[in-house]
Amino acid sequence: MVKLLHTLQTVDRRVLYALLLLSVTLPFMPTFSNIKVPVKISPSTQKLYDTIESIPEDSFIIFGTDWSAGTRGENGAQTEALMRHVMKKKLRFAVLCFDPQAATLTQTMAEKLQKQYGYSEGENWCNWGYRVQEQLFFKALANNIVSTVKADTRGRAIETLPVMRGVTSAKDVKLLVNINPTNSYTYYIQYLQGPYHIPLVFAPTAVMAPEAFNYLDSGQIAGMLNGLTGAIEYEQILNVVGRATKDSNCLSAAHLLIIFLMIMGNIAMLLEKRAAKANAAMHLGGQV
Amino acid sequence: MSLSSYLDAHVLHIVPWVGAICTLGLYSVLYKENKIFRFFEHLFLGLATGYMIATTWNDVLLPKWWTPFHDEGKWWLAFALAAGALYYLIYSKKYNWMARMIIGLFLGASAGQQFQIFVNDVWPQIYKSFKPLVPHAAIAAASGHPAIKAVTTSDAINNIIFMVILLCVMSYFFFSFEQKNSFLKGTAKSGRWLMMFTFGAIFGSTIMARLALLIDRMDFLLNDFGSDAFGDNGPKIVLVGLLALTGLVLYLGLKKGGDDPGADVV
Amino acid sequence: MASLFVPAKGGAWDIRVVGVFALCVLLFALLQLTPKQYRKYVIQFVTLIAGLYYALEFFWPISHVTGPTKGEAEGNFLTPSMEQISDWLTIIAAFTVGLGVINLSMVHSKRLTKGGNTAFNSLVFFLATLAMVVVGVLKKSHPNSLTSNLYQILFDGALTTLDATMFSIIAFYIVSASYRAFRVRSTEATILLITAVVVMLGQIAVGQALTRGIHSSTLQVLHFEVVRDWILTLANAAAVRAIGFGLGIGGLAVALRIWLGLERGSYFDGQG
Known part of the structure; x- marks a missing residue:
């Protein structure tokens, strides 16, 4: 028994890695991937959906993406789901990035989806590209979008793009979307949402989500997608099977594995403690 | 066949292969620290550095500085280059105080904006924290005040819990004076416990975040790379390959007996 | 003054650019002559002016103004220069990529x-x-x-x-x-572990399915996803807000100290 407990406590880390690998690969196989378990739509996701739905067609919105490939697992799926909805709603949007990779990654995603929804770059959407110094940029953008942004990633003056018609300052922006793995979403609150009362919807990684619930409660964020689960819920609302839905079973399997390991680790610790106590008691008894 | 036409014909197949090799190269660290991992780590560092330089030039300096400065003849933008150059005096012992001048410019600009940040970020949270603690029916809009939503008993209970947690956690952070009062001691202790809800939520969420990244990689290996390299049965072939590789790693690792000494505890 | 800043081409551009660099070198050489004990005041002055612009722009009463570039906005006499200043600072900041x-x-x-x-x-x-x-x-x-x-x-x-x-x-x-490390060793660790497990079960489809059998309307609050939402939107949000108040007030205080040059330490006090 003691040996078994010791083995459980000191199991090679590579055994745990192998178990994790199995849990995230097997559910991709057709036998498992055909099992569909729905998720319940959380209030924060529903609020986000309702906010986008409430924006009139042809309104101009800022679609901020600040993620790199390092968080693509969550932010990629969220971006795809939100972009689908924005295109479905026929909203005009400009991609704005404060991460250098995001401009290219979002461009690729928009180019992939635009055919499906009859969108074209320049006409219905544009890419403002990578920018630095959020504080300075937003402060100037709020007053004058055209002179602050100047050109899109293709080098075209933005005032010449049909997508930008009638858009001069923050007052012409009807919604802010931010998909962001860091806490720089607060700049959107401090410089655009707060002063101009433009609704902000936010899609953080799950790590950042707990912090953002504070802003959701205060109404500074109008709706939120909580990590990959948020993206799964959103695809379910939109009734599309995208990246997130395909990942759902893997996410469940890996979570169950970790919960199982946490419980086993604690049981092993408790049993070992008890065994050590019993040994000590026996030892003391022998001495007496 | 020239490089250009070769790439035109094969780039869509080269990209997933490069991706798969890079992925497996980095995952080799899971067996133990090794030269392959170090190679791909440095490749990543180099590419990321190069990408940052190229993007900063393409998206910021080229349109905002070089084009107006050089192509449009706005010669006074040379002052920006001189000001930017001050940063580099940080490497000089004699002149580095001038680098602090330009850093000070940005610190000042940021500090000056803190009022706006506080007003727009923290202030709404302060007044939104005053939640109704007593249940009441909906109140219709009238001149002078907007409509007020009904507060149910469960809403009121939740609001009371919210206020208690808020005040307890705030009391935990009162460091301006010594907490001698027994009531304050009690609330501060409760505050510490209540914060565990947040840390537990963050931990649970962190697990999802990290797993999502791994799932994304496996999705790439099995579906994107597998389908591209081996056709319809690709995902199954890659899965078998991955399992065989995992089996081999386990066999080699366990044969040697336990974790490799250089590895971290985790 | 405005007539000085007109775009130039060819040789005129070259002369002006060389002139700018010569002027900057001269300015930096003059600055270097500043006695060491006064250098921190130069840095503090630059910091104060930079902060003062943004602080004044925020606090000064606003009216309808027209900027030098296209478009009109509400603001004060400092607002129209915001875009140019932002552009200049952005360019200067972008040069840090080399560091x-x-x-x-x-x-x-x-x-x-x-x-x-x-x-x-x-x-x-x-x-x-x-x-x-x-x-x-x-x-x-x-x-x-x-x-x-x-x-x-x-x-x-x-x-x-x-x-x-x-x-x-x-x-x-x-x-x-x-x-290996997530062990129930204290009350705090137990709360943390239980919360983490509930949040994890509430955020996955299979976890939610485990409690889907509870149909009673009063007991539906025990559904994992409901408990998770309650933890995140109430217990977590309240605690995060309390921490945020501390951070917000602390951030404002630190910013004021930096802006007004009250911060002590190697940054301002270093004499180079």
Whole structure:
């Protein structure tokens, strides 16, 4: 028994890695991937959906993406789901990035989806590209979008793009979307949402989500997608099977594995403690 | 066949292969620290550095500085280059105080904006924290005040819990004076416990975040790379390959007996 | 004054640019003459002025103003200059990209000259940097199929894959840590563990399905997803807000100290 407990406590880390690998690969196989378990739509996701739905067609919105490939697992799926909805709603949007990779990654995603929804770059959407110094940029953008942004990633003056018609300052922006793995979403609150009362919807990684619930409660964020689960819920609302839905079973399997390991680790610790106590008691008894 | 036409014909197949090799190269660290991992780590560092330089030039300096400065003849933008150059005096012992001048410019600009940040970020949270603690029916809009939503008993209970947690956690952070009062001691202790809800939520969420990244990689290996390299049965072939590789790693690792000494505890 | 700042071409442009650099060198040389004990006041002055602009722009009463560029906005007499100042600061900030590159290059060139096992890796670093810079810049300046394909291989094939994989490795470590380190050793750890497990079960489809059998309307609050939402939107949000109040007030206080030059330590006090 003691040996078994010791083995459980000191199991090679590579055994745990192998178990994790199995849990995230097997559910991709057709036998498992055909099992569909729905998720319940959380209030924060529903609020986000309702906010986008409430924006009139042809309104101009800022679609901020600040993620790199390092968080693509969550932010990629969220971006795809939100972009689908924005295109479905026929909203005009400009991609704005404060991460250098995001401009290219979002461009690729928009180019992939635009055919499906009859969108074209320049006409219905544009890419403002990578920018630095959020504080300075937003402060100037709020007053004058055209002179602050100047050109899109293709080098075209933005005032010449049909997508930008009638858009001069923050007052012409009807919604802010931010998909962001860091806490720089607060700049959107401090410089655009707060002063101009433009609704902000936010899609953080799950790590950042707990912090953002504070802003959701205060109404500074109008709706939120909580990590990959948020993206799964959103695809379910939109009734599309995208990246997130395909990942759902893997996410469940890996979570169950970790919960199982946490419980086993604690049981092993408790049993070992008890065994050590019993040994000590026996030892003391022998001495007496 | 020239490089250009070769790439035109094969780039869509080269990209997933490069991706798969890079992925497996980095995952080799899971067996133990090794030269392959170090190679791909440095490749990543180099590419990321190069990408940052190229993007900063393409998206910021080229349109905002070089084009107006050089192509449009706005010669006074040379002052920006001189000001930017001050940063580099940080490497000089004699002149580095001038680098602090330009850093000070940005610190000042940021500090000056803190009022706006506080007003727009923290202030709404302060007044939104005053939640109704007593249940009441909906109140219709009238001149002078907007409509007020009904507060149910469960809403009121939740609001009371919210206020208690808020005040307890705030009391935990009162460091301006010594907490001698027994009531304050009690609330501060409760505050510490209540914060565990947040840390537990963050931990649970962190697990999802990290797993999502791994799932994304496996999705790439099995579906994107597998389908591209081996056709319809690709995902199954890659899965078998991955399992065989995992089996081999386990066999080699366990044969040697336990974790490799250089590895971290985790 | 405005007539001075007109665009120039050819030789006139060259002369003006050289003149600007000469003026800057002269200015920096004069600044260098500042006695060491007064240098911190120069830095404090620059910091104060930069902060004062943004603080005044925020506090000064607003009215309808027209900027020098297109478009009109509500603001005060400082608002119209906001875009130009932002542009200038953005450009200056963008030049900092070289600082990180210099640091990395210093480390890796040392390794390269030393030789040994790490030299090869440092060479890989330099080659990868060079390749990405050349391809990245050429893709924009000379767009053709070759640069586009090479960019695709380096960016989509290598960079994004390496980035995503590097971060995903943490998942393996977190599993191992959950098993070995996440132990119920105190009241705090127990609350943390139970909360984490409930949040985890509430955020996955299978976890939600476990309590879906509870149909009674009063007991539906025990559904994992409902408990998770309650934890996140109420208990968590309240605690995060309390922490946020501390951070917000602290941030404002630190900003004021920096802005007004009250901060002590190596930054302002260093005399260079």
